[in-house]
Amino acid sequence: MSLNIRVIAPDGLIWDTTAEGVVLPSLTGQLGILTGHAPLITSLEIGILRIKTNSKWTPIIVLGGFAVIKDDEVLVLISGVEEVIKEDYSKAKSILAKAKIDLDSAKTTKEIIDASQELKIASAKVKAFKFI
Incomplete structure (x- = not known):
């Protein structure tokens, strides 16, 4: 048996397939x-x-959302998605380093929240390279 998975972002269907x-x-x-x-x-x-x-395994960077699992159906509604491109590993690492610096230098609550979000995205991108 397999799972039916659909990943949907605000701008449309990202993934619709059966999966193990x-x-x-x-x-x-x-x-x-x-x-x-x-x-x-x-x-x-x-x-x-x-x-x-x-x-x-195929990685997809999701920017938050919800998932509903029922009867071997997985519906994932996400706020946004980031692409993982095999050739961009060094770029992803440099963005991660910059995100860490930005978080360290953030002063206001908004700057801290924004920098934390960017750090999470950058970290997920770097980790995703293990799966491609």
Whole structure:
């Protein structure tokens, strides 16, 4: 058996396929979903959504959202998505380094929140390279 997964962002359908498994970046940590999983609704944070098809993991950087799991159907509604391109690893590492500096130098609450979000995105991008 397999899971049917749909990933939808505000600008449209990102992914619609069957999968062997899915790992969601939930607010409480990584959440693995296999066939036969109990019904669930969970919030997602910025992180790596991994989809396993043909014994290969594909990473997608999601910018928060929700997931609904029921009857081997996984519906993921996300706020946004970031692309992971194999050739951009060094660029991703430099963006991560800059994000760390920006967070360290942030003064206002807004600057701290913005810098924290950018750091999460940059960190997820660097980690995603393990899966491509």
